[in-house]
Amino acid sequence: MAVQRPRIGMYEVGRTLGEGRFAKVKLGKHKVTGASVAIKIIEKDSLQKVDKWVKREIACMKLIKHPHVVRVLEVLASKKNVYIILEYVEGGELYDKIVENGKLDENEARRYFQQLIHGVDYCHSRGVYHRDLKPENILLDAKDNIKISDFGLSALSQQRRDDGLFHTTCGTPSYVAPEVMDEKGYEGAPADLWSCGVILYVLLAGSLPFNGSSPSNLYQKMQKSVMDFPPDFPVGPRELIKRLLDPNPKCENEWFQVGCKATTKEDDLDVYFRKDYFMTECSRPVLMNAFDIISMLSRGLDLSGLFLEKDAWKKETKFTSVHPAEEILSKIEDFAVGLGYKVKILNFKMRIQSSKPGRKGYLSMATEVMEVAPSLFMVDMHKTSGDTLEFRDFHQQLSRGLKDIVWKSEEELTGRS
Ligand code: ATP
Ligand code: MG
Secondary structure (H helix, E strand, O other): OOOOOOEEOOEEEEEEEEEOOOEEEEEEEEOOOOOEEEEEEEEHHHOOOOOHHHHHHHHHHHHOOOOOEOOEEEEEEOOOEEEEEEEOOOOOEHHHHHHHHOOOOHHHHHHHHHHHHHHHHHHHHOOOOOOOOOHHHEEEOOOOOEEEOOOOHHHHHOOEOOOOOEOOOOOOHHHOOHHHHOOOOEOHHHHHHHHHHHHHHHHHHOOOOOOOOOHHHHHHHHHOOOOOOOOOOOOOOHHHHHHHOOOOOOOOOHHHHOOOOOOOOOOOHHHHHHOHHHOOOOOOOEEOOHHHHHHHHHOOOOOOOOOOHHHHHOOEEEEEEOOOHHHHHHHHHHHHHHOOEEEEEEOOEEEEEEOOOEEOEOOEEEEEEEEEEOOEEEEEEEEEEOOHHHHHHHHHHHHHHOOOOOOOOHHHHOOOO
16 A cells, blocks of 8 residues: 655655754655645744734745745645745755865856845845845755745744844854844845855855854954955955945946846837837727627726726736726826826827836836727736836826726725725
8 A cells, every 4th residue: 555645735745855943844746746846844833923024024925936036835834833835946055066166166156146146136126135145045956046045034033123123133143244143133135235245255265254263253353344365266256245245235346247137228119119019090099899808808807997906916907997098198198207207109009118227127018098888998008128016116106196087886986895
């Protein structure tokens, strides 16, 4: 008779992948798809009270999707344990690579470091901080790319006080910023960048930048940023490391930029308007036929028409209005221009573009007004480039700005919804 493997949710539990200070990590296999996952098992007793804030943090972790950050797939719980189901990363720890091969070649270190910074920067933009970055938490996938593990997990073992700063000391002394060791409280972002500086040093030197005869001696050296570079340490990144191990770090550094993919260039509004899409002039919005409407409804479009909160994470939004198409467009235009966006309108189509590049280049949106029925228009707006969160912010502001022209269902007007 086949022996039944222990199961957690839909996952069969396999061998232990590793063990840290707070958790055991086991290999898991999805019962149906056979996909491998890593299951991080944390005893509830070792956690501080799982309050609302921690739950919020877990919800944020699930939204983190970046090629260089380990995905949190699910969080399950039993009476005794919390199980964090993670993307399985098969290439082992970056730490082992340094232990086995010693320091890395400059180009290899730069590639890892660029990936590390991109992952860290992405999480910070989503309000998630690591606070325990170290080579053990940096895993390598099958293609030798970095996957940062444990992002946001430190939230489980520490608390933010009323001043918004983190207070419980966590992290690993040599990689932890002096302000983390301080009792004063610290902000997540500078602390993580400090750790990135230490990691870059370790990758290039094969040893730690700060060494102390005692913890207090180590702390003093870190506070004063007293460190030496070995004679064969490459010159290019020294300045960057000094800046990262400085209270106000910035990453606009020549050494860092080498081999980095350029961010999206501004896409020219005029070029866009030259496309066939806009070739023929027309005097009224496109009229949607019954088939278009039914197919949209079947994809979940609710014609009661408000910008829905559930749309907030999507790259597209739709709403309906009984105001004339020209008025809808000019209201959106006034609003977008007021926020400093550039706007072009032609044939009931509109292109809106930010005047400054954002996190993923210029935020650009295409909007079209279509006629659903006589005097009922549907406005479709979707992101064509740029960052989804920036789109979400724009969309949220717009939904407030256009309150008067967005069609409200009777239920909403009578306050029943
Ligand atoms: P700490 O307790 O300070 O966090 P740690 O990071 O080494 O130390 P864990 O995060 O519990 O401890 O992880 C233990 C080990 O499990 C890791 O070092 C790694 O080798 C392995 N591991 C963790 N996450 C994954 C994953 N997603 N895929 C594959 N292996 C993993
Ligand atoms: Mg870890």
